[in-house]
Structure formats: C-alpha cells, structure tokens
Amino acid sequence: DRDASVLAASDNFDASGVTLDRQYLLDHADSSEEGFFRVDSDGAKGDLLVGFAKTGTRKGHDISDWSVSIILPESVAFSPIGKLSWLLSLLLFSAVVVAFVVAYRLSSNLAEPIQALSDYSREIGRNLDIKPADVRGSQEIMLLAKSFNRMVEDLRHSRMRLMRADKLAAAGEMAAKLAHEVRTPLGIIRSSAQVLERHHDLSEQGSELVSFMILECDRLNRLVTGLLENTKTREPDFDFRSINDIINKIVAVISPELADKSITISTDLVANEELIRSDIELLTQALRNLIINAYHVLSVGGTIQIRTVLTSEDLCIHVEDD
Numbered sequence: 001d002r003d004a005s006v007l008a009a010s011d012n013f014d015a016s017g018v019t020l021d022r023q024y025l026l027d028h029a030d031s032s033e034e035g036f037f038r039v040d041s042d043g044a045k046g047d048l049l050v051g052f053a054k055t056g057t058r059k060g061h062d063i064s065d066w067s068v069s070i071i072l073p074e075s076v077a078f079s080p081i082g083k084l085s086w087l088l089s090l091l092l093f094s095a096v097v098v099a100f101v102v103a104y105r106l107s108s109n110l111a112e113p114i115q116a117l118s119d120y121s122r123e124i125g126r127n128l129d130i131k132p133a134d135v136r137g138s139q140e141i142m143l144l145a146k147s148f149n150r151m152v153e154d155l156r157h158s159r160m161r162l163m164r165a166d167k168l169a170a171a172g173e174m175a176a177k178l179a180h181e182v183r184t185p186l187g188i189i190r191s192s193a194q195v196l197e198r199h200h201d202l203s204e205q206g207s208e209l210v211s212f213m214i215l216e217c218d219r220l221n222r223l224v225t226g227l228l229e230n231t232k233t234r235e236p237d238f239d240f241r242s243i244n245d246i247i248n249k250i251v252a253v254i255s256p257e258l259a260d261k262s263i264t265i266s267t268d269l270v271a272n273e274e275l276i277r278s279d280i281e282l283l284t285q286a287l288r289n290l291i292i293n294a295y296h297v298l299s300v301g302g303t304i305q306i307r308t309v310l311t312s313e314d315l316c317i318h319v320e321d322d
Contacts (some may be wrong), residue, residue: 268307
C-alpha cells in the first residue's frame, strides 16, 4: 500500500527469495498510475522487470490506496520474443529452401530443355541426319522443340530435292551434249534417205520404208531440238523491234509445215508499225509453240489467226484457232 507494506504476495514470489526495495516500488507507483521498470538483481534469475498498476480506494471498503506489481525475470519476460525470433528465422530459412527448390525446378523445366535444344542445334550444323531431339519440359518448350524438329525435317527434304536437282542438272547437261552429237549423224541419215527416195527403181515397199525413215528422223530432230532448247539458259537480249515483221516472218516460215493438214494461217495486225522491246528469238519461239499447239488439235482444213490489239498501255498478241 502507500505505506510500502505488502498486503499480499503470490506463493512463487515468496518461494523465489527475491528481495525488493519496497519504497522504490512505491515511488514508481506514486509517480504514475501504471508502467514498468527494470531492477538490477544479483539473483540466479538475473535482472527483473516490474510492471505495476495503481488502484484507488474502493467505495465501501476501509482500505487505503494500494498498487499491484508483477515481477518477472527478463529471461522469462523475453522468452516469447526469443521463441518468435527463432520461429521467424525458421520461416526465413524455410522460405530460402523453398525458393531454392522452386528455382531449381524452374531451371530444370526451362534452362535444361533450352540448353538441350541449343546443343541439338549445334549438332544439326555438323550432321543433319542425327536423331530428332526428344526434349521434355513445359508445354511451350515442347512446342518449340516440335517446331524445331519439323524445321529440321524440312531441311532434310530440301537437301534431298537439291541433290535430285543436281543429279537432274548433270543428267540434263550430259543429255544436251549427247543430243548435240546426235544431230549430225541424224542429218546424214535423213539426207541419205532423201537420196534413196529419189531412186526410181525402188519398190513400193522400199519407198514406204524410206519415207518412214525421213519421218522418224524429223521426229527425232524435233525431240533433240526441244531438249537442247530446254537445257539452254541465257539472258534475254532486249531490243526494240517491229512486232509486224516478227509475226510475218513466223507465218512465212511455218506455213509450209501446216500444208499437210491444209491448215491456213492468217494475220490481222494493227496498221501502225509498233515497236516493242523484246528478245526476237524467245518471242519467235513462244509464238511458234502456240501455233504448233493449234496445229496438233486442229482437224484437216482448220484455220489459225494471229492478230494484234493496241490498247492505251499494252500491245496484245492473240493466237486463235477455230
């Protein structure tokens, strides 16, 4: 109480053997209604923490003012904080471990498959025929690996096509050389057959066989010519030339070839002398091919017409059959 007398104490306080300066406690109780302070002690429990609260006179009780004090060793008072510190440390350590595990799993699912794809791409650069990569990981990584394998497969097919193209190019070059060599003896055979055809002492069967020889020589010559034209590559020689002169020359040259089917060819050209920038050989060959196509589908007595139409921007050439 305010006389520094102890009104009551707990059993464990009496058993603790702790001695306190009562007046020191009372001074603190008089200075404020409640609070706490630290007390140095030489006891086994170390320094003490004292919390107090002042209580006024209760109505109906003949008791003077008194206060309540709770005394705890610092080790006991701060033990929850120590436990909390250990708990927070444990949680922090657990978070670090979980983060490491998650990072390792992410590395396994992302970095390792990407590294595997990178190694696979380097191997592809050295050997295109290696086994396709079987990369495991996230869905995006697997889609990327699938697309990469598809790209490698397309490269393999492209390589095969290039190899076939090289072989065909070599074969075409060889065929062109052979065709060029064949034309000379083929011309000799045809000339000899024409000489034989003019002999009057040939039998009817002999004349027929000689005519067959000439026809087959002409057919072979056309095949050889077509082969040479397909294998020959050159840059077009553009120059301004008269389209009327080109068409009239083609008609004059090809008309005798159409006579065996009594096919007539006519022209309807614009009156003006139109000059067009063209390669005369390639344009002549293109128009000749169109005329030959018409010749093959026409019946005896058919007609072919070549006409030109001049517009504001273009000169159109029409090759028409009936």
